Amino acid sequence: MRAVTLLALTRSSRALSMPPGGYTSRTMDPNAGAVDAQNPAKMLSPSCDRNKAAILSEYLTILPSSGRALEVASGTGQHVAHFAAALPGVRFCPSDLTTDAFGSVAAWAEGLDNVEAPFAHDCASVSDWAKLEPKSFDAVIVANMCHISPWMVTEGLFTGAAPAAGFRARPRRVDTSTTPVGAARVLADGGRLCVYGPFTTGGEHTSESNADFDRSLRARDPSWGYRDIERDLGALADKAGVALLKRIAMPANNFLLVYARCATEE
Known part of the structure; x- marks a missing residue:
């Protein structure tokens, strides 16, 4: 079997004030200062505890x-x-935008032989994606990132660091119209791209609380906000050469979107 890659890009559950072009990760949790009472090296994110079981239950059928x-x-x-403990046959390689929480990652992974040391990776960086071997992974999984980061980050995920109009971004060194990066580059033919989080669908929010949260995000940073499954992600999927296979309704008005990479000639 080809190697499986689990790409879980996650977001802050709190809207933070950040400059355009920046984006958050799970390190920027509202309770990022909280630690485990038994092991202070373990940082705690309540949102991770709330959604990890539901996400894993789907991963078990997809991966x-x-x-x-x-x-x-x-x-x-x-x-x-949590995922590595339930999938002992999969070797996980964690990463993050910064190294700030790598000590916590190591602490949580202690005793798990199938978790490698984390490394720094920027989803919006062409050069970072280019370091990964093309078509070498069977799955890319993203959790709670699209709405709490600039659009260029979601573009980077699907097709490779294409900056949104009006944003200052690092110079592009790769023509992504002919040389794909992001999931479009690293997924094997038939590989899965799984995107978890809250989205609008058909231009509509799924709940009033989601609409309120979306407005609060955009008020804090205009580059943030909910993305639409059909209009926004659909366009990126077409560009990246991935097709939507499943749209799974998840707890708390979230979705798990499962895309498959279309076969291409070598």
């Missing part, structure tokens, strides 16, 4: 039972430890 998994934006490390 193969063996291979190699890459988690991006690992944050505290709670997710990767």
Whole structure:
């Protein structure tokens, strides 16, 4: 079986004031200062505890039972430890935008032989994606990132660091119209891209609380906000060469979107 990559890009559950072009990861949790009473090296994110079981239950049916998994934006490390414990045949490689919480990732992963040391990875960086071997992974999984980061980050996920109009971004060194990066570059033919989080669908929010949260995000940073499944992600999927296979309704008005990479000639 080909290697499996688990790319779990996650977000802050609190809207933080950040400059345009910046984006958050699970490290920027509202309770980022909280630690485990038994092991202070373990940072705690209540949102991870709330959603990890529901996410894992779907991953168990989507991901193969063996291979190699890459988690991006690992944050505290709670997710990767939970997933790795349930999928001992998959070797997980956690990563994050910064190294700030790598000690926590290691603490949560202690005793798990299938979790590698984390490394720094920027989803909006062409050069970072280019470091990963093309078509080498069977799955890319993203959790709670799209709405709490600039649009260029979601573009980077699907097709490779294409900056949104009006944002200052690092110079592009790769023509992504002919040389894909992001999930479009690293997914094997038939590989899965799984995107978890809150979205609008058909231009509508799924609840009034989601609409309120979306407005609060945009008020704090105009580059943030809910993305639309059909209008926004659909366009990126077409550009990236991935097709939507499943749209799974999740607890708390979230979705898990499962895309498959279309086969391409070598």
